[in-house]
Amino acid sequence: TRLAEAAGIAIDNGIAVDAQGRTSVPHVWAAGDCTSFPYRGTRIRLESVPNAIDQAECVADNILGAGRDYVAQPWF
Numbered sequence: 001t002r003l004a005e006a007a008g009i010a011i012d013n014g015i016a017v018d019a020q021g022r023t024s025v026p027h028v029w030a031a032g033d034c035t036s037f038p039y040r041g042t043r044i045r046l047e048s049v050p051n052a053i054d055q056a057e058c059v060a061d062n063i064l065g066a067g068r069d070y071v072a073q074p075w076f
C-alpha cells in the first residue's frame, strides 16, 4: 500500500478499489490482500488465498473490458 499511497492512490484500509477493481487513479487496478472493496454497503479487506485468486481473476477480466463486479464468496 505504501507504493500506491506514494502514487497518490486513495487508501482506505488498503488500496481502495471499486467493485470492478479500479483504484482512484485511471488505468490503475488492484486485487488481493492489499485492497479494500465494496461489500454489502460497506468496505471490507479480505486476506485469504481464495479471495486473492477470485478477485484477481475478476479484475483481470475487467482490465480486458468485462465490466464485471467482484462478489466475494463466503469462505471459512
Ligand SMILES: Cc1cc2nc3c(=O)[nH]c(=O)nc-3n(C[C@H](O)[C@H](O)[C@H](O)COP(=O)(O)OP(=O)(O)OC[C@H]3O[C@@H](n4cnc5c(N)ncnc54)[C@H](O)[C@@H]3O)c2cc1C
Binding pocket: 003, 031, 032, 033, 034, 046, 047, 048, 049, 050, 052
Ligand atoms: C503466516 C500466514 C499464513 C497464512 N495462511 C493462510 C491460509 O491458511 N489460508 C489462506 O487462504 N490464506 C492464508 N494466508 C493469507 C494468504 O497468504 C494471502 O491472503 C495471500 O497470499 C494474498 O495474496 P496476494 O497475491 O494478494 O498478496 P501476496 O501473496 O502478499 O503477494 C504480494 C507480492 O507483491 C510483492 N510486492 C510487495 N510490494 C512490492 C513492490 N513495491 N514492488 C514489487 N513487488 C512488491 C510481495 O513481495 C509479494 O510477492 C496466510 C498468510 C500468512 C502471512
